[in-house]
Amino acid sequence: xxxxxxxDELIAAIEREEKAAYGFFSGELAxxxxxxxxxxxxxxxxxxxxxxxxxSKVISxxxxxxxxxxxxxxxxxxxxxxxxxxxxPKSPEDIPQAEQETAYINHIATAKNESFSTFHSxxxxxxxxxVGYVKTWYEEKKEVIEETYEGMSDEExxxxxxxxxxxxxxxxxxxxxxxxxxxxxxxQIPVTSHDIKVRRESKTCQIKFEAVPPExxxxxxxxxxxxxxxxxxVEHKTRKTVSYLRQIGYDVPDDINDGxxxxxxxxxxxxxxxxxxxxxxxxxxxxQVWVRDVYIRIDRDGDGIAELRRVVVVGKTVLExxxxxEIPFAALCPVPMPHRHVGLSYADLIMDLQDIKSMFxxxxxxxxxxxxxxxxxxxxxxxxxxxLVSRPGGIVRVDGDPNGAMLPMVSPQNTANQxxxxxxxxxxxxxxxxxxxYNQGLDSNSxxxxxxxxxxxxxxxxQRVELIARLFAEGGVKQLxxxxxxxxxxxxxxxxxxxxxxxxxxxxxxxxxxxxxxxISVGLGTGNKNEKLGHLxxxxxxxxxxxxxxxxxxVNMYNLMKEVYINAGFKDPExxxxxxxxxxxxxxxxxxxxxxxxxKQQGKAQELQINAQLEQQKAQAQLQQEQLRSQNDVEIERxxxxxQIQLEQYKAQLKAETDISIAQINAQIEAEKNNAAHAxxxxxxxxxxxxxxxxxxxxxxxAQGNDQMSSVMSGMQALIExxxxxxxxxxxxDGKAAGVI
Numbered sequence: 022x023x024x025x026x027x028x029d030e031l032i033a034a035i036e037r038e039e040k041a042a043y044g045f046f047s048g049e050l051a052x053x054x055x056x057x058x059x060x061x062x063x064x065x066x067x068x069x070x071x072x073x074x075x076x077s078k079v080i081s082x083x084x085x086x087x088x089x090x091x092x093x094x095x096x097x098x099x100x101x102x103x104x105x106x107x108x109x110p111k112s113p114e115d116i117p118q119a120e121q122e123t124a125y126i127n128h129i130a131t132a133k134n135e136s137f138s139t140f141h142s143x144x145x146x147x148x149x150x151x152v153g154y155v156k157t158w159y160e161e162k163k164e165v166i167e168e169t170y171e172g173m174s175d176e177e178x179x180x181x182x183x184x185x186x187x188x189x190x191x192x193x194x195x196x197x198x199x200x201x202x203x204x205x206x207x208x209q210i211p212v213t214s215h216d217i218k219v220r221r222e223s224k225t226c227q228i229k230f231e232a233v234p235p236e237x238x239x240x241x242x243x244x245x246x247x248x249x250x251x252x253x254x255v256e257h258k259t260r261k262t263v264s265y266l267r268q269i270g271y272d273v274p275d276d277i278n279d280g281x282x283x284x285x286x287x288x289x290x291x292x293x294x295x296x297x298x299x300x301x302x303x304x305x306x307x308x309q310v311w312v313r314d315v316y317i318r319i320d321r322d323g324d325g326i327a328e329l330r331r332v333v334v335v336g337k338t339v340l341e342x343x344x345x346x347e348i349p350f351a352a353l354c355p356v357p358m359p360h361r362h363v364g365l366s367y368a369d370l371i372m373d374l375q376d377i378k379s380m381f382x383x384x385x386x387x388x389x390x391x392x393x394x395x396x397x398x399x400x401x402x403x404x405x406x407x408x409l410v411s412r413p414g415g416i417v418r419v420d421g422d423p424n425g426a427m428l429p430m431v432s433p434q435n436t437a438n439q440x441x442x443x444x445x446x447x448x449x450x451x452x453x454x455x456x457x458x459y460n461q462g463l464d465s466n467s468x469x470x471x472x473x474x475x476x477x478x479x480x481x482x483x484q485r486v487e488l489i490a491r492l493f494a495e496g497g498v499k500q501l502x503x504x505x506x507x508x509x510x511x512x513x514x515x516x517x518x519x520x521x522x523x524x525x526x527x528x529x530x531x532x533x534x535x536x537x538x539x540x541i542s543v544g545l546g547t548g549n550k551n552e553k554l555g556h557l558x559x560x561x562x563x564x565x566x567x568x569x570x571x572x573x574x575x576v577n578m579y580n581l582m583k584e585v586y587i588n589a590g591f592k593d594p595e596x597x598x599x600x601x602x603x604x605x606x607x608x609x610x611x612x613x614x615x616x617x618x619x620x621k622q623q624g625k626a627q628e629l630q631i632n633a634q635l636e637q638q639k640a641q642a643q644l645q646q647e648q649l650r651s652q653n654d655v656e657i658e659r660x661x662x663x664x665q666i667q668l669e670q671y672k673a674q675l676k677a678e679t680d681i682s683i684a685q686i687n688a689q690i691e692a693e694k695n696n697a698a699h700a701x702x703x704x705x706x707x708x709x710x711x712x713x714x715x716x717x718x719x720x721x722x723x724a725q726g727n728d729q730m731s732s733v734m735s736g737m738q739a740l741i742e743x744x745x746x747x748x749x750x751x752x753x754x755d756g757k758a759a760g761v762i
């Protein structure tokens with residue numbers, strides 16, 4: 022069993038790997054990448070310094086033209102929406118969790134980081150320098166600021182000192198008497214004011230990623246794939262200030278020695294003398310040192326098994342050494358080579374064409390110069406100083422006849438041949454790269470060609486760009502988001518409330534699990550977004566016709582319409598659409614044939630119901646009519662009974678009053694016994710009254726109406742009143758009784 026390694030042995034192993042790695046400063050790869058940068062910037066070709074004055078030194082910019090055309094297409098493919106990747110669920114129960122992780126990881130990548138600038142630099146590095154790299158990390162950074170407060174009251178001062186991140190640096194206080202109105206009148210009280218300078222320390226924690234210059238990355242030559250996750254050795258060598266190292270938690274002295282050589286490839290990026298050996302600043306904390314962030318598989322603890330370790334080294338000083346879970350770099354290559362980490366760049370495909378095209382451009386320009394300013398054969402009779410000055414209207418002094426002293430030397434016009442050769446080189450470049458004049462919108466004759474032909478040319482050219490996008494998606498982009506997911510899972514250990522898609526959502530990464538299922542959700546199969554939008558609209562119309570058949574459900578329609586909005590340029594389609602899966606379930610839609618039969622049955626049922634209602638209303642009307650008749654009969658009978666009772670009452674009253682009247686008459690008759698005639702008359706009158714009364718009674722019995730009953734009652738009442746009046750015998754002239762009144 023091996024023994025544990027010392028720090029010196031660990032550093033020696035790192036340096037051996039570094040010198041044998043891809044990208045070492047003096048290696049062939051570094052030299053090729055330097056040349057590619059020169060071609061991109063249009064630097065002079067080798068041997069241009071030997072070209073005499075007056076000859077063209079023009080440089081064709083095919084490398085930069087091709088790279089700058091491809092970049093917008095790639096960035097549009099990946100960053101046109103708000104969702105770059107999507108995590109696939111492992112089971113039906115995992116769907117909500119996968120959707121939440123997808124939204125949060127995309128939120129970190131696109132909202133919490135400068136994703137556009139990072140992707141731009143990342144893709145550009147790959148297109149120019151073979152391989153592009155992005156580094157991810159969880160940064161805990163301490164920042165210190167100083168704040169000054171003046172004239173603070175005791176309460177304000179006490180509140181400031183309660184902050185945990187505040188440390189007083191300078192503090193002065195002053196007490197003055199202030200006059201206030203008290204219960205007994207004006208009075209003076211002491212008032213203290215504070216002037217204080219404090220130091221506030223804050224700690225920021227953030228998941229970050231950024232594009233790393235390829236010349237700063239060293240990869241083991243034994244590694245045989247673009248992805249770096251299985252690499253035995255990866256090193257990121259970059260310059261950082263001493264202050265930054267202290268901010269992220271390392272204890273670094275001011276005079277620490279990095280002991281490293283300068284990166285010559287980095288100087289080729291220098292366009293304006295940015296790099297200077299003495300550009301270190303006056304402040305020791307701002308001195309830059311070379312920091313090596315190394316990921317190496319090595320048996321450090323001597324157990325016989327190599328583990329993946331992260332080692333942070335400055336010079337010969339090890340700042341950190343620990344076992345790590347993964348290598349935090351994502352790499353991508355536009356033209357990968359099988360079984361190799363380093364492939365080809367687009368600059369590699371066309372640098373030779375740029376050389377040849379530059380040569381023919383120079384020939385064409387020189388030919389034009391010679392045509393405008395040709396050569397002359399002159400004799401010694403011509404003033405050479407005048408002849409060497411070529412200007413419009415210039416004078417050349419000649420001794421004697423000029424026709425015999427000067428003879429123009431005609432240069433052949435070969436510009437057309439050079440232009441033809443340049444067009445041929447452009448065609449070769451288009452075949453190699455897929456960048457054509459048609460999909461750049463530069464061909465003035467495109468309108469004269471058929472639409473089908475142009476579409477075929479553009480489709481074939483677009484396939485090359487789509488291939489690059491697919492390689493980037495399945496390689497570096499996918500790995501980048503898996504790395505971000507791992508950082509969130511390991512470092513964010515509390516629930517957070519995050520605004521995602523215009524909603525505040527609780528996120529708790531502590532419940533997340535390691536994921537390897539990841540899909541790229543960008544539209545890689547289409548180069549023309551408008552064309553895809555048209556296809557989506559047609560698909561939506563066809564799907565709408567399939568909804569009644571049950572083949573398409575509301576969730577399918579929602580997803581389709583969401584893609585329509587995204588391809589139309591709206592990053593947040595949830596503003597216009599509601600997810601049916603989040604809404605209460607709707608009742609199932611019936612079969613159309615069954616639905617027609619149900620409608621017929623409902624019509625028949627409604628007809629029967631209406632007929633039943635009519636019959637019921639008719640029966641109710643008849644019942645009401647019968648009830649009305651019964652009520653009339655009852656009312657008539659009641660009135661008859663009431664009249665009969667009233668008649669009986671009148672009869673009884675009349676009988677009683679008659680009896681009284683008869684008794685009174687009998688008393689008078691008795692008083693006048695001696696007058697028989699008077700008594701006879703009185704009996705006669707009484708008999709007539711009785712007969713009259715009986716007639717009224719008979720009339721009352723046969724009375725049929727209220728009016729007749731009233732007249733009978735009135736007659737009876739009058740008769741009764743006449744009978745109740747005091748009786749008086751009326752005598753005639755002879756003194757005999759003539760009547761009773």
